[in-house]
Amino acid sequence: GQQLNQSPQSMxxxxxxxxxxxxxxxxxxxxxxxxxxxxxxGPVLLIALYKAGELTSNGRLTAQFGITRKDxxxxxxxxxxxxxxxxxxxxxxPTSGTYKYIFGTGTRLKVxx
Amino acid sequence: GAGVSQSPxxxxxxxxxxxxxxxxxxxxxxxxxWYRQSLGQxxxxxxYFQGNSAPDKSGLPxxxxxxxxxxxxxxxxxxxRTQQEDSAVYLCASxxxxxxxxxxxxxxxxxxxx
Numbered sequence: 001g002q003q004l005n006q007s008p009q010s011m012x013x014x015x016x017x018x019x020x021x022x023x024x025x026x027x028x029x030x031x032x033x034x035x036x037x038x039x040x041x042g043p044v045l046l047i048a049l050y051k052a053g054e055l056t057s058n059g060r061l062t063a064q065f066g067i068t069r070k071d072x073x074x075x076x077x078x079x080x081x082x083x084x085x086x087x088x089x090x091x092x093x094p095t096s097g098t099y100k101y102i103f104g105t106g107t108r109l110k111v112x113x
Numbered sequence: 114g115a116g117v118s119q120s121p122x123x124x125x126x127x128x129x130x131x132x133x134x135x136x137x138x139x140x141x142x143x144x145x146x147w148y149r150q151s152l153g154q155x156x157x158x159x160x161y162f163q164g165n166s167a168p169d170k171s172g173l174p175x176x177x178x179x180x181x182x183x184x185x186x187x188x189x190x191x192x193x194r195t196q197q198e199d200s201a202v203y204l205c206a207s208x209x210x211x212x213x214x215x216x217x218x219x220x221x222x223x224x225x226x227x
Contacts, residue, residue, distance in 0.1 A: 004155070006155070033214065040220060040221075041220050041221075042117070042206070042218025042219050042221055043156070043204075043218050044218070045215050048214055048215070090156075099144065099161055099163065100158060100161065100169070103148075103155035103157075105153070105154055105155045106153075106154075106155055
């Protein structure tokens with residue numbers, strides 16, 4: 001099935017560093033969502049973005065909906081060990097109604113203490 | 114409160130056998146999804162149920178895959194004549210309604226076909 005291009009695929013960073021990851025698509029999206037998945041768990045929603053140019057924060061996390069509507073990024077500031085996990089972006093196509101999302105392949109984040 | 118639960122958490126089966134995976138959504142959630150997550154991949158949409166509407170089955174990879182949702186609550190994903198390429202984590206998610214955005218995921222069922 002269709003998937004979003006998400007990069008980087010994996011990251012090893014030192015505790016306290018900032019992290020940036022992004023998703024790009026050739027298609028326009030109506031909504032962007034960012035999820036985090038811990039080992040053995042299902043994804044948990046971190047941030048939802050609903051309009052082009054929107055910049056939203058959730059604690060140390062900041063995400064933006066690209067103005068072209070074809071990309072989004074997620075930043076994590078001052079990383080801590082519990083930030084370890086897989087981060088997924090998900091986009092909703094305009095033609096898909098309000099329920100179908102396409103997911104990125106994920107960014108695996110490892111934080112070195 | 115109770116979240117989305119899935120059972121079994123792990124399933125090992127022989128190639129050619131049928132398997133049933135169960136999802137209990139959050140009470141009151143009318144929308145339910147099944148996704149497949151292969152190793153190192155994102156989530157692949159399989160099927161979507163919303164209330165009494167006909168399900169969107171467009172993501173089911175073959176006719177060996179089917180799903181039911183009885184009474185608007187519990188859902189079962191059935192894979193017949195399993196193949197090794199069916200090995201993956203199968204995730205269920207529910208959300209409050211067709212118009213809400215936040216999906217609540219279960220922990221998944223890890224299926225291994227030997």
